[in-house]
Amino acid sequence: MTRKLRYAAIAIALALLATLPMWMGNSYYINIASQFLLFAVFALALNVLVGYAGLVSLGHAGLFAIAGYSGALMLQAGYGHLVADSAALAITLVASAVFAALALRSTGIGFLMITLALGQIVWGVAYRWASLTNGDNGVNVSTRPAPFGLSLTSAPSFYFATLIVFLLAIASMAVFVRSPFGASLRGTRDQARRMNALGYNVWLIRFLAIVFSGFWTGVSGLLFIYYNQFISPQVSALTSSAEVLLMVISGGTATLFGPVAGAAIVVIMKNVVSAYIERWNLVLGVIFVVIITFMPEGLVPGSVRLVRWAWGKLQAKPGAAAAQPSKLPSEERVP
């Protein structure tokens, strides 16, 4: 039954997303939906590390900014979109590999601190190397690409392009999670020593996971510069890394839809609630505290647990004769 519920929920979400510009109307809100989708891609990328590899990175905004700046600067230098975007992705992949080679000297807190330092280096370059990055003034991106001759200048058209990229990202995550490589990566998270003794090259598995995560981080970084048509050092700051980490943790690490839900919460808070409540950061903080208190495993797995529990209660009620042994609320995380 829960499987049917899951498919139904996915189908409804898909239908809502696919028709969003029709019922949303106001292009301001359509833009916020685009922003939500691009940050969902970013959060999905980070979840590969935080959720499946057990490596918490605080420098992912650095990779995001490297993709954004590379793309923006190449566009400004007069290169076409295809060249600029491909080069930006290639640069981000190389940067991810360098990040990985340095940060994988360690795991746990050590990994976190090295990624934090690397992220701060990117921020420093973006902020201080003004002759390259234009410092605090940022870089403008004057045009959006027009794939297959379709202009992406209007809010709905850009939304649909972002939606397609988002769906590709989530599909790639779904395949990755079920693949032998995904199982190997989760194994290195749970029992790294054992995995080594079973013949797995733990270091290389983690390295490839960081590069995979870096790829989608780069894609989201490019979506970001096309969305905003501007990039500034703020993007690479520690607060940006922390924000994405909060998306992943509040939504539910190591789940497919958790990071998406987390991205929705943060983006809506930032853009919609902030219009009504000046201290929206406080509201966001309270929401996180509530999530961590009542659903320490995250919003998505926590809600699934509640629904299962409620479903069990409903099933158990009608007549003791037909009473099946209803399942107790499952405490375990979705693997």
Next chain:
Amino acid sequence: MTALSITNLCKRFGGLRVTANVSLAVAPGERRLIIGPNGAGKTTLFNLITGEIAPDSGSIRLFEQDITRLPVHRRPHLGMARTYQIITLFASDTIVRNVTLALLGLSRLRWSLLRDLDQQHELAERARAALTRVGLADIADRPLSQTSYGERRRVEIAMALAQDPKVLLLDEPFAGLSIDERRDVRQLLNAIPREVSVVMIEHNMDVALDWAERITLLHFG
């Protein structure tokens, strides 16, 4: 021809000589027992053999091939498998998934990003066959969190055996088991193919002594 030969192996932890000039040779198919008091360096010796700790000096050979400096993860591919004294399994997975991971470790499939692991029936068949050998086939689909300590111990051994090792290192396979569970593990050890060399650390003398063919005593390294 020796299956595993260790020559003049030394390891210091600071000022403490944990392994001092240890040499031993294990023939193919031999059953070797390593005994010694607590702190004699038995598990350290295993960690040196599997490469988790690098020795200060001396050499380790597996079928005449020098593996002293070989990375840990390369050694299983040459036919070395081990179990741990403290059970280290994948607690959120089923028993059969645990054994599948052991098989996947030696398969090129482990790098695959596009296949579905649940659709790798050949791998799953082999995992079930390995579980049949250790008498756990009927509970293969049970999550590991719902198994007893004795069953987990057998899963540990099943994972090592599934890799078809030539040299198997067992670190206290009877530790903490009840009499019944010990009998199960005992039967399991007897069923290990004759051509496999087995090196076992064990304190439980009554089961260990009539199993072993040769005994090495380790005392102060």
